[in-house]
Amino acid sequence: MAIRLNMLPEDCVSTILSLTSAADACRFMLASSSLRSAAKSDLVWGKFLPSELSSILSRTHSQLNFSSKKELYFKLCDSILLDGGIRSFSLNKISGKKSFVLSSRALSISLSNEPNHWSWSNHARSRFSEVIELKTTFSIEIEGKINTKDLSPNTTYGAYLIIQVSDRAFGLDSIASEISVSKEECSVSNTAYLCPVDERKQQLESLLFMNRRRMMEKLVVEGEGRRPSKREDGWMEIELGEFFVGQKNEEVQMKLMEVKGHQLKGGLIIEGIEVRPKC
Template identity: 25%
Template structure:
């Protein structure tokens, strides 16, 4: 039916009256009640829908509540920190709200390239990934224990690789103006060191040991007193896994929320090694992760 509207409109032929004949303002009111993906699909039907779908009030409502408080932080100078994001004509304060929504849906590095921000395009929920280089890792400067290794399997093209250590402690924090909602926090980890040989992915198990003796303990706390923790035995070498630390609630987007998080295995009766620490992910609860699924943690 949408195709017939579009063809009739483009050719100027007379036809039955349909939704595309409604005033642009009425169409915009209808579109405002749909999800972003549905709005974009309808915008392809005809010029009338395209014009209505560009209304600022539609996309203003889809943007995260309180977005102006963090906009300057994640888009201070578009393209300055990441060569993939160069569009000098569409800064953080110019262009339409639809353009701004589209811009925020594209992953953007901030805080010196150690964090990445994007909107989940279907819901408008915010996601933040934090590089291993933004984390505090015990003994990270001693190359007998840790090394930063390049890889295309990370958003940040680098992961922290542990060869062997007695005391594992990885800490981090994020201070951000989160919109209201419930958020989940994950560590993205991998046992073994992946590489490519003759076009095939291979995983070296050379240093993997110690993770089946005692579980790793994950925990988080927020500036308003929320706490969560879990523990897991690290398993499944060769697979990137999101380990679920816990959830936290944000009730006021006008107040900055500081989240502290950690991963600890400090049983010094044995060494452990062969671990890649890629990043920490903060996303809306229920967010569809990649192919990696969080294991069941206690």
């Protein structure tokens, strides 16, 4: 196929490659030196960039410098800050599909402006200038919203709460939280614990607090009892749920609520909610 493409004018080759994908264009750059120029062209990489690119760039936190559309594409894959630095946007390197992270400042968090309950600070591992840490409260309620027009159509997305648990955390795994993702009249709910599994602690609880724990677990709806999993960036995440983006513009609500318990808790650090393609 490379030999046949070599016989065509460069602009024709670029037009053909623009109908493929970013991954295919990269393969052609590596496969043939004679096709490299066509595969690197703005005509090709301009097709892989979002159609609403100008609107996205107008929301950037700082000026984005790039010398070609290929360079811009990979800058977007590394993520950029939007809307005064409270959201981040990125493209999947392979598929070119869009992802967003809503920072803790872009979320609605119950009592977040009450210094006795929550504190705002910077975090060395966060992409955002601030994260929020729970000091102490009896109940937690977190909600994020995003419109499907900002996402890639015909794609199944997952919503993930990005967290860390401090060394001084307490009360976070005493009762499951209710998690849900909903749009218009469609809603999917489940349950999750805010702490990863601690086998030693679990054994102690089974000896000392099993009856109390069983009683508290009856207070929430049944579900999987999802636990946080580790991320490559050093944080942990809990999947709140998934939803499908079609051609219709809809608002998606993503929630975590632990409002029925009576257990004092603290030490939860929240970076935000990530919305990313599942495939």
